[in-house]
Amino acid sequence: MELNKFILAIITVEPAKVSGCGAPVFFADSREEQDRIALYLARITEGVIHDLENGVYILVKH
Amino acid sequence: MAIVSYWQALITGVLSGTLIRYFMLRRDYRQYPSYPHGVVTHLSLGFIAAFIGAIAIPALAEREFTAVTFLALAATQFREVRDMERMMLQKLDQTWLVPRGPDFIEGMARVFEARNYLVMLTSLLVGGAVFWGNVFLGVAAALILLLAIRKLMSGKIVAQIAHVREGEVRFEGANLYVENIHFMNLGTEYVKDVYRQKGLGVIIEPFNDDERATLSNNGQRMAIAHNAAALLGIYKDVDTAEFTPILRRDLETGRVGLVIIPIEKDLYYLLEAVKKTPVLESALSTPLKTSVGRKASD
Structure with missing residues (x-):
């Protein structure tokens, strides 16, 4: 079984809800900024943005 | 006399086999086989398959039974066609925005292999019908085979x-x-x-x-x-x-x-x-x- 999904980045407006060093974390000041950063990163990395619905987005390579 | 009917059987067998291969080649939105070179490749392979099938009739008539074993050799060759098609389609699949997937590719590769066997069978039967019957019987056999292949080899749809x-x-x-x-x-x-x-x-x-x-x-x-x-x-x-x-x-x-x-x-x-x-x-x-x-x- 091969691992083929990776969290490439975490984009959050809730700094308290993320930690660790598995993936780079980007902090945003507002939802708009979060959406924008997430879209940029998605286009750059060819990943997909997923919304954990608690102010945290994760960018996953499928 | 015998030589003439050998030629008749051979030519009708090869012709009908190649024609049937042509009718089985589908060039449509699937973009495969590609035109013109993919088509040429498969028509040539179909021609070879037809020739192998047709030559078996004179071989049988001359009681050269060992000669028929080359049919087995041909089978190996066509299995390689399947491997070749599969490998190429798998490679190309990576360049599609929405890939076909391994099952679709396996199905296509299998069809390419199977169609060469059908061509061999056609030219064998048509050649046989011409050799032991006459040309009209051969034409009738070719038509029946064409219809049968069309009917039997069309798979289901969703x-x-x-x-x-x-x-x-x-x-x-x-x-x-x-x-x-x-x-x-x-x-x-x-x-x-x-x-x-x-x-x-x-x-x-x-x-x-x-x-x-x-x-x-x-x-x-x-x-x-x-x-x-x-x-x-x-x-x-x-x-x-x-x-x-x-x-x-x-x-x-x-x-x-x-x-x-x-x-x-x-x-x-x-x-x-x-x-x-x-x-x-x-x-x-x-x-x-x-x-x-x-x-x-x-």
Whole structure:
């Protein structure tokens, strides 16, 4: 079984809800900024943005 | 006299075999075999297959039974054709925005191999009919074979195993659904808006348990997505993986849903594209043919 999904980045407006060093974390000041950063990163990395619905987005390579 | 009929058998056999190979070559939206060189390759292979099949008749007539063993040699050659096609299609599959998937490719490769055997059989039978009968008998044999091959070798399509209808695309929070089938979690309002405005949902309801098992096959589902995307165009590029069409299964009932963002937002033709997708030989499953499967189904 091969691992083929990776969290490439975490984009959050809730700094308290993320930690660790598995993936780079980007902090945003507002939802708009979060959406924008997430879209940029998605286009750059060819990943997909997923919304954990608690102010945290994760960018996953499928 | 014998030499003349050998030639007659050989020529009619080779001709009918090659012609049948030509009629079996489908050049359409599947873009394979490609024109012109892919077609030339397969016509040439068909010619060789036809020649091998036809030459067996004079060999038999001369009681050279060992000569017929080259049919076995030919079989090995055509198995290599299958490997070659599979490897090439797998490589090329990586360049598609919506790949065909391994099952579709295996099916195509298998068809290329099998069609050469059909050509061999045709030229053998037609050659035999000409040699032991006459030319008219040969023509009749060729026509019957052509019709039989057409009839027997055409596989099922999705419309024959399932009811295909529209499904409503909706979001619950960040989660994308078609009716009650969960597809995926998607972030950002922009991506959700694209799905809300341009996305189409399809529900595929299998008629019975056999078909439910067939539709559960991932390769079959990839083939459906590929077909829909190839026919209607796909709103996606390499850097927008979130717009990849996907098919997910309703765990309760075995229904399968498709969500896709086509370039041409035309529901009727999307349904047609899904319906006309071939049911893959490798996905075909028949649990109802066993007593356990039958008893478990009620």
